[in-house]
Amino acid sequence: MDIAEFLHMGGHGFYIWGSYGTALFLVLVEVFFVGKRRKKAKEQLEQMEAEFARVDNQGISG
Amino acid sequence: MLWKLFSRDMTLFMHRKQDVVTVLGFFLIAVALFPLGISSDPELLKTIAPGAIWIAALFSTVLALDRLFSEDLDDGTLEQQMLMPVPIALLLLVRLVAHWVITGLPLVLLAPLMGLQFGLAFNEIVILTLSLLIGTPVLVLLGAIGAALTVGLKSSGGLVTLLLLPLYVPLLILGTSAVTSAMNGVDVTAHFSLMGAALLVSLVLSPFAVATALKITLD
Amino acid sequence: MSATRRIHWMKYASASNFYPLANRLAPIFMGLAVVLAVIGLYIGFFVAPVDYQQGNSYRIMFLHVPAAWMSMFIYLLLAMYAIISLVWRVKMADIMAYSLAPTGAMFTFIALLTGALWGRPTWGTYWIWDARLTSELLLLFLYLGYMGLYSAIPDRQRASRAASFLAIVGIVNVPIIYFSVIWWNTLHQGSSFSVSEGASMTSDMLSALLLMTFACWAYTIAIVLRRAQAVILERKKVALWASQISKNKET
Numbered sequence: 034m035d036i037a038e039f040l041h042m043g044g045h046g047f048y049i050w051g052s053y054g055t056a057l058f059l060v061l062v063e064v065f066f067v068g069k070r071r072k073k074a075k076e077q078l079e080q081m082e083a084e085f086a087r088v089d090n091q092g093i094s095g
Numbered sequence: 096m097l098w099k100l101f102s103r104d105m106t107l108f109m110h111r112k113q114d115v116v117t118v119l120g121f122f123l124i125a126v127a128l129f130p131l132g133i134s135s136d137p138e139l140l141k142t143i144a145p146g147a148i149w150i151a152a153l154f155s156t157v158l159a160l161d162r163l164f165s166e167d168l169d170d171g172t173l174e175q176q177m178l179m180p181v182p183i184a185l186l187l188l189v190r191l192v193a194h195w196v197i198t199g200l201p202l203v204l205l206a207p208l209m210g211l212q213f214g215l216a217f218n219e220i221v222i223l224t225l226s227l228l229i230g231t232p233v234l235v236l237l238g239a240i241g242a243a244l245t246v247g248l249k250s251s252g253g254l255v256t257l258l259l260l261p262l263y264v265p266l267l268i269l270g271t272s273a274v275t276s277a278m279n280g281v282d283v284t285a286h287f288s289l290m291g292a293a294l295l296v297s298l299v300l301s302p303f304a305v306a307t308a309l310k311i312t313l314d
Numbered sequence: 315m316s317a318t319r320r321i322h323w324m325k326y327a328s329a330s331n332f333y334p335l336a337n338r339l340a341p342i343f344m345g346l347a348v349v350l351a352v353i354g355l356y357i358g359f360f361v362a363p364v365d366y367q368q369g370n371s372y373r374i375m376f377l378h379v380p381a382a383w384m385s386m387f388i389y390l391l392l393a394m395y396a397i398i399s400l401v402w403r404v405k406m407a408d409i410m411a412y413s414l415a416p417t418g419a420m421f422t423f424i425a426l427l428t429g430a431l432w433g434r435p436t437w438g439t440y441w442i443w444d445a446r447l448t449s450e451l452l453l454l455f456l457y458l459g460y461m462g463l464y465s466a467i468p469d470r471q472r473a474s475r476a477a478s479f480l481a482i483v484g485i486v487n488v489p490i491i492y493f494s495v496i497w498w499n500t501l502h503q504g505s506s507f508s509v510s511e512g513a514s515m516t517s518d519m520l521s522a523l524l525l526m527t528f529a530c531w532a533y534t535i536a537i538v539l540r541r542a543q544a545v546i547l548e549r550k551k552v553a554l555w556a557s558q559i560s561k562n563k564e565t
Contacts, residue, residue, distance in 0.1 A: 043364065045371040048431040052374045056381070056424050060533070063420060067541045074547035081551060085558050240483065244476045248466050258459045258480060261452045261487055265494035272498065304483070311475040 100186060104193035118159045118198050125151035126209050137214050144213035145223060145274035149267055152202050152227055156234040157256055159198035160242040168246050174313055184302035191239055199231035222277040226270040229290045236301035237262045243308035266293060327406045329546045336539040347532035354525030362518040371435040378428035380527040381421045384534060385453055388418035393485035396478035408474045412464065413541040417534055419457035425450050445496040452491050456484045
């Protein structure tokens, strides 16, 4: 079976690749957004901890 | 004591006549939309009649449920009632019955008219009305759970419908297939037995579920 | 000191113990998911033969069936965590339920989409109101309802408890929905049929199916762990902010 036949899938190419393609796309989207969410939360938390540590050391007016 | 609660709820609801009229008006309009939007072909209308009327009743119930707890939440009486010496589930059952009498029963009474609009035969109208008579209380009893969870939320209109849809679908299937089966001459005992069972189960369980939902909302 | 270490699972009920464990496990499971999927799909596409009835379209099954199974298992898990969260007030359980929902919804959507794309070449129509697809559609509404309710309530404690309660009501409802739709189908069609019947399974197909299922499981574990980590960090941020404000008020 060559590449063209493989992609054509006996006429069912649209349905098969549509299915798997959409699924792959959704998985990548999910992975991307969850990763982004985690990184952002981590950065914000670390920033906040650093900021509060600084403020505590200097006193409130710092 | 219970009768006092019931009559109090009834008088309160009666004072909101405007709400009742709104819900009834909605029901009438929603039913009318189906032939207007689909087709006035008599045969087709007979086929879609059970579904159209049931769906309209369903949405009218959801609309009316919005009023169930919202005003009492606003003026604080809801929290006061939760502290009363009467078991909350009982109090809620009384309130839900009152709510059904005011908003559900009129739909049942209007159902024969709707049936005529769709060209249903006499026995089919009887089955339709009976199915709504048993079904609309269940809609109220189940819907109150959704209403209790979403009291006070700002943009909750579509949300309540989304929450209640999976709860309502089995009942919708039962009710409409009862009428459709009557149209086809099939025996409807099974349908009504199941609906009766659903009514009994929700009468017993729903007040507790609503009470739990209200506790979650108010804490 | 004893040669065997006993793992006290209860300690992972605390977020601060959970987080490092999740950190170690997530990449492992993600890698596992990729490997299993590659092997499974290889078998499914290159080893399993063309079906004499359905041609090649049956190969969608290797995605549709695992996705449908996952959508149901995940909801079961979600409901279980919801019960633990509501009854015993374990915060980590709520975080797990919350983290499971979007992935469950995604699998439900994939199951529906692949069901439609499988149905078209096989039965000539994109959508069939059969028991399984219709129940799957309602399952999607259950997921959306859970997520919608959770995000609609501003107070997080009320939100988590309301959504958990909803999930429990939902799980009771699922069998009712399923049987009522089956019944409804027999009324209207005489026999209910679904796309996954009709292809007779060879052992190759079965292996591919199982491998894909395990791949989906591994993926779910990985992504849910990561999402839970994000939620833990976000809530820690809120807690830190609140404690800082009260600290400032005291001085």
